[in-house]
């Protein structure tokens with residue numbers, strides 16, 4: 001071995017021809033990350049099957065159960081079920097001790113249909129239509145989604161907003177505790193793209209005598225009405241159906257304007273215009289609340305935010321990743337001050353900003 005050998009730790013017999021490029025081929029990186037992605041596909045469908053079969057709900061009411069007994073209870077093939085149960089153990093959703101299976105706390109909380117923060121019905125709808133994923137390469141080639149969710153928005157958003165209601169109500173409730181809505185009676189709320197109105201409900205339940213203008217598309221707005229009625233709040237809400245880019249909005253009239261998970265589907269121009277409309281509708285001193293799933297500014301440290309951006313790209317006409325830098329820039333270019341980011345519950349971040357009284361309010365309808 002010569003002293004100026006570039007890789008003195010390798011034997012002299014090592015040549016590129018025989019063993020390939022040193023380090024790259026001699027000590028290859030593990031293939032695990034590729035397998036993780038390949039098996040991620042199966043993992044997703046195993047979870048969907050477990051929810052469809054009612055495995056989590058069946059285990060909720062009992063302690064440790066043998067797979068055969070559970071198979072009898074569910075009326076399914078015992079050897080097949082055991083494989084699924086073992087996979088669920090590897091995901092951390094079940095524990096198995098001495099062949100008895102039981103729920104972990106994660107499954108109790110998120111995967112039982114009556115769990116305190118159930119995501120059971122979200123699992124199927126959250127990724128968007130399956131076909132848009134199988135067609136992703138074509139979407140990237142053409143820059144166009146073949147069957148965007150906007151083609152039949154109510155069909156997509158109906159199940160989605162049912163599935164996200166409980167979580168968003170908790171986010172709103174926690175945010176309200178921080179912002180002190182209970183100490184501020186009579187708030188006037190504007191909720192654009194409200195879904196089942198978790199944000200309005202969160203505010204109306206904390207702030208006495210407050211009222212809300214609740215907006216969503218035809219086909220969804222009635223679901224919001226039904227949910228408000230169920231919570232005894234129908235009389236304090238005005239349902240204003242229609243496209244949030246076009247519906248008339250009173251200028252300078254609201255104490256709180258909510259954009260809850262609506263900006264990421266809109267693309268930059270329409271998201272900014274929507275923010276402008278909401279800000280214009282606020283009275284000076286009113287609060288803009290913008291909740292979404294954001295990516296980090298380098299687009300690499302928060303895989304959840306990056307993946308959410310891809311999910312938007314895969315299934316919507318204009319949706320894309322939202323970085324904090326981008327959204328913060330949009331907010332600070334408006335008549336807003338005290339822009340801050342709050343995380344009322346894990347994974348759910350919310351920008352809160354106050355309408356300044358320094359700029360004049362634009363005429364209504366802009």
Ligand SMILES: C[S@@+](CC[C@H](N)C(=O)[O-])C[C@H]1O[C@@H](n2cnc3c(N)ncnc32)[C@H](O)[C@@H]1O
Pocket residue numbers: 153157160161164165168192193194195196197198199215216217220242243244245259260261262291
């Ligand atoms: C992801 S959901 C969010 C629901 C609710 N704001 C929340 O935070 O849970 C998006 C909502 O925006 C509504 N939406 C989408 N485009 C809209 C539009 N152009 N005008 C009004 N509502 C719209 C959808 O129907 C859906 O209810």
